[in-house]
Amino acid sequence: MTDMSRVKAEHLLGKIMSAEDAAGLISPGENVGMSGFAGAGYPKAVPAALVRRVADANERGERFTVSVWTGAATAPELDGALAAVDGIEMRRVRLPWRDIRRLSGMRCRRSAFDGSGVVPG
Numbered sequence: 001m002t003d004m005s006r007v008k009a010e011h012l013l014g015k016i017m018s019a020e021d022a023a024g025l026i027s028p029g030e031n032v033g034m035s036g037f038a039g040a041g042y043p044k045a046v047p048a049a050l051v052r053r054v055a056d057a058n059e060r061g062e063r064f065t066v067s068v069w070t071g072a073a074t075a076p077e078l079d080g081a082l083a084a085v086d087g088i089e090m091r092r093v094r095l096p097w098r099d100i101r102r103l104s105g106m107r108c109r110r111s112a113f114d115g116s117g118v119v120p121g
Contacts, residue, residue: 031066
């Protein structure tokens with residue numbers, strides 16, 4: 001859990017929760033916005049918890065995908081991990097990682113990608 005002393009807006013303290021609880025708020029089919037750039041500043045714990053939920057759903061034979069929206073590239077621990085469990089329905093805005101295109105888009109043809117900013121690779 002986060003060091004609560006870093007939170008300066010006291011009215012937001014009640015919204016802080018574990019990564020598992022935060023991932024539990026995400027339903028299949030939802031759009032999920034994430035921040036960061038390459039290896040800096042992107043969320044790590046919530047995507048990992050979401051990947052566990054997607055993998056559990058897959059084991060039960062249920063489809064659980066989300067659309068992932070970011071303003072820039074993130075890192076394989078976010079995009080790649082979700083792609084590896086076939087958890088990305090659509091990836092938007094920028095898609096730099098070859099593994100995502102290979103695992104989610106090219107292999108199973110179930111993912112949709114916005115063509116803007118796709119980096120060849």
